[in-house]
Amino acid sequence: MSFLTTSTAMLLASSAAVLAVSLIPTPLVAQPATAGAATEDAAIRPFTFRVSDEELADLKRRIKATKWPSRELVVDDTQGVRLATMQKLADYWASQYDWRKVEARLAALPQFVTNIDGVDIHFIHVKAKEPNALPVIITHGWPGSIIEQLKVIDPLTNPTAHGGTAADAFDIVIPSIPGYGFSGKPTELGWDPQHIARVWAVLMDRLGYKKYVAQGGDWGDAISEQMALQKPAGLLGIHTNMPGTLPDNISAALAGGPPPTDLSADEKYAWDQLDFFYKHRVGYAQEMGNRPQTLYALEDSPIGLAAWMLDHDAASQKLIGRVFDGQSEGLTRDDILDNVTLYWLTNTGVSSARLFWESKLAFFAPKGVTIPVAVSAFPDEIYTAPRRWTEKAFPNLIYYNRLGKGGHFAAWEQPELFTQEIRAAFKSLR
Structure with a gap:
């Protein structure tokens, strides 16, 4: 589940004007952290965090009171998240799902x-027993959260x-990104990826x-690449599983220019992914990049929030649809609802969307990173970055x-x- 845009329309991914998809110390209960302290407290x-029983009861009441639309008029998901998927999700969410387990x-x-x-x-901080462990700061995306990384902590x-080995x-x-989760x-304005990178x-x-x-x-x-550009003292390198690598000719073609020629097989695969995404799947990013405050439904309707979050890239939506059909493919029903419920209980549907409005970055375009970079290219990502594009985007590519x-x-x-990728990616930087 993800994001790519930038303010007023999705920014230019190139000069050709392509869219830029391109503690609270209490014994039992702590509300999500609040912003705006007059004097920074470095402590x-x-x-x-423990939510009240009343809030959980209200969540179930709202799910059960959902006013459903009519069924889609097609036999696939080309009109959006399918009614059957959402009704299966709602039934499980209201009758079987247990938030207390993730709590x-x-x-x-x-x-x-x-x-x-x-x-x-807010942050999770887990130290290894080994004295020479390499510190890593791992950042989630939208519509993700710290829930994304829980399985790789141990x-x-x-x-x-x-x-693995002790080494x-x-x-x-x-x-948790500001505006997200806890x-x-x-x-105030100005919390864009560059600002967050400095905060990290x-x-x-x-x-x-x-x-x-x-x-x-x-x-x-986006935040890790900005850290790489800012080169804070101590940052040895970055790893990304969704890098910005689009060459200018690809950006121009996506903006309506001549179609690319002489693409290798993996470049053609990436082009097809990008072409489909920009034509059919980028609507959520455009709305959040231009009018995030309009999304009141995300904080009033649990099903409205869940459907908005599920309607992301095509591969993720198909995977999630199969999960609620009873097929496990890496994610479970609880995985998905842990994440959606976190957004609901922290009221962060709109505040998280504002990052799209704040960002002026061309999401997929190279940024000029020169420090060591490692890349893992997954086949069902929004686009699978080809090696040749990656080598050109990151002159100090170490993996x-x-x-x-x-x-x-x-x-x-x-x-x-x-886990295997992170170990291999940073091996040379230890």
């Missing part, structure tokens, strides 16, 4: 809040229990890390691998593969 405070899972992890630039930043911090150990920092909601550098310094790496896909890629399976939510869908 790192423990965080916990307990989160409560078992070390979570904290610290105030940076007037906004409370494999990365405790590698010997998951097929593969990482200390992990997983922040982080504060900015009350402050966070890693505040945690005492003098050498570290960064990882991300979706907005996590590239094209995977046989996996999509936009790589750590969530394929945690074992993702």
Whole structure:
């Protein structure tokens, strides 16, 4: 589930004007962090979250009271998320799903809040037992959250229990993007990926890390690539599973120019993915990039929120549809609803969408990163970055691998593969 746009219309991915899809210390209950502290508090405070029974009852009541539209007039998802999928989701959400399970899972992890630039930043921080573990800050995207990374925490911090060696150990920092999940909601303009990248550098310094790496896909890629451009002291390199690598001729063609010629097989595959995405799947990003405040339904209707989040890239929507048909493909019904419910309980449907409005980046275009970069290309990503485009976009490319399976939510869908990729990607930087 993801994002790509930029403000008033999706920004230019090239000169040819292509769209830019291109702690709260309480014993039991803590509300999501709030933004706007007059004086920054550099303290790192423990965080916990437990929602009231009344709020969970209200959620189920709203699900059951959904006013449904008529069925789509086609036999596929070309008109949007299918009615049958949403009704299966609603039935499970209201009658069987248990939010308390994910609450307990989160409560078992070390979570904290610290105030940076007037906004409370929530993060998970898990240290490895090995003294020479490599610190990594991992950033989620939209419509993801810290839920995306939960499956890879133990494999990365405790590698010997998951097929690795002590030399593969990482200390992990997983922040919630401002406006998302348990982080504060900015009350002033300017919280774009560049600003968040600077905040992440402050966070890693505040945690005492003098050498570290960064990882991300979706907005996590945009923020990690901005960190790479800013070159904060201590950043050794980045890994991305959704890099910005589009050559100018591809950007121009997507904007309506002449179709590309002489593409290799993997470049043609990427072109077809991008062409389909821009023609058929980018609507959510355009709306959030231009009119995020209009999306009141995301915070009034649980089913409205869920449908909006599910209507992402084609591969993710098909995967999720199959999950609610009883087929497990890396994600479970609980995985999907853990993430949607987190957005609902934190009222972050609209505040998360504002990042699209704030960003002026051409999402898929190269940014001029010169520090070491590692790339994992998954086949069901919005587009699978070809090696030749990747080598041109990142002159200091230290690792590239094209995977046989996996999509936009790589750590969530394929945690074992993702873990192997992170270990291999950063091996040379230890």
